[in-house]
Amino acid sequence: YDTGILYADTHVGKLLQSLEEHGILEDTAIIITSDHGESQGELNVWGDHQSADETICRVPLIISWPGVGGKNRVDEAIHYHFDWTATLLELAGAKVPENWDGRSFADSFVNQQANGREFVVTSQAAWSCQRGIRFDDQGKRYICIRTYHDGHKDFAPVSLYCLDDDPHEEHSLAADRPDLVEKAMALLSEWMHQQMKTATSDVDPMMTVLKEGGPYHTR
Numbered sequence: 234y235d236t237g238i239l240y241a242d243t244h245v246g247k248l249l250q251s252l253e254e255h256g257i258l259e260d261t262a263i264i265i266t267s268d269h270g271e272s273q274g275e276l277n278v279w280g281d282h283q284s285a286d287e288t289i290c291r292v293p294l295i296i297s298w299p300g301v302g303g304k305n306r307v308d309e310a311i312h313y314h315f316d317w318t319a320t321l322l323e324l325a326g327a328k329v330p331e332n333w334d335g336r337s338f339a340d341s342f343v344n345q346q347a348n349g350r351e352f353v354v355t356s357q358a359a360w361s362c363q364r365g366i367r368f369d370d371q372g373k374r375y376i377c378i379r380t381y382h383d384g385h386k387d388f389a390p391v392s393l394y395c396l397d398d399d400p401h402e403e404h405s406l407a408a409d410r411p412d413l414v415e416k417a418m419a420l421l422s423e424w425m426h427q428q429m430k431t432a433t434s435d436v437d438p439m440m441t442v443l444k445e446g447g448p449y450h451t452r
Contacts, residue, residue: 234271234273234280245265249263259299260299261297261299262296262297262298262299263295263296263297263298264294264295264296264317264321265293265294265295265296266292266293266294266295266314266317267292267293268292269282269289269290269292270282270288270289270290270291270292271288271289272284272286272288272289273288274401275288275401275402276288276386276388276402277386277387278386281360282360283357283359283360283361283384283386284357284360284361284363284365284378284388285355285356285357285361285363285364285365285378286355286363286365286376286378286394286402287365287367287376287394287396287400287402288401288402289355289357290355290365290367292314294312294314294317296342298324298342301342301343301345303345304345306345308341308342308347308349309347310338310341310347310348310349310350311349311350311351311352311353311367311368311369312338312349312350312353313334313335313336313350313353315333315334315335316335316336316337316338316349316350317335318333318335319333319335319336319337320335320337320338320339320342322337323337323339324339324342324343332431334431336350351368351420352366352367352368352420352424353366353367354366354367354420354421354424355367355376356439357448358438358439358442358448359448359449359450360384360448360450360451361380361382361383361384361386361388361448361451362380362381362382362384362439362442362443362447362448363378363379363380363381363388364378364379364381364421364439365377365378365379366378366379366417366418366420366421366424368416368417368420370413370416373395373396373397373398374395374396374397375393375394375395375396375413375417376393376394376396376402377391377392377393377394377407377413377414377417377418378391378392378393378394379391379418379421380392381439381443382442382443382447382448382451384447384448384450384451385451389405389407391407391414391418392405392407393405393406393407393410393413393414393417394406425437
């Protein structure tokens with residue numbers, strides 16, 4: 234895993250150096266991202282992406298955009314990955330389709346402000362069936378994970394982690410903080426309601442996976 238990071242870092246560096254040597258670095262939009270993370274022991278999963286937790290679903294997004302200068306910063310707001318797709322369209326002068334779930338944050342990006350969502354819902358249905366609710370409470374970051382099918386792993390039906398105090402998700406707070414679990418489940422219910430209102434199908438894909446016998450890779 235460390236070698237993979239080094240390999241990517243080295244070759245991104247070569248690309249940036251080449252752009253600079255050609256005098257076009259400042260005129261080039263640079264976007265570095267990924268499809269998922271990899272567990273390195275979190276939730277007792279090693280070197281794979283089998284859950285809907287923070288380690289798997291918090292993907293990198295590093296952006297350098299022509300004309301958007303100033304001090305380098307870390308955006309602490311919560312965004313979906315597809316929010317960047319909508320943002321990219323707006324930055325390029327195109328219109329974001331009305332039926333997209335992606336919400337552009339182009340204005341806050343250009344003005345170097347943090348302006349994201351109240352919460353996001355993460356999903357996993359290939360190795361387990363889970364949904365995670367990533368939210369903030371009292372200035373701290375939390376993720377609550379609802380497991381519908383454990384994929385033959387030691388996942389509790391509901392777990393809750395404070396990502397500031399427990400970044401490797403070792404100690405579930407679900408029993409100690411039922412108030413936060415209740416808040417997370419209410420947010421998940423709200424999300425489901427909104428999704429089913431705009432969905433083109435009346436069936437939750439997660440339920441289809443469960444009826445098929447569980448996640449594909451564990452059948």
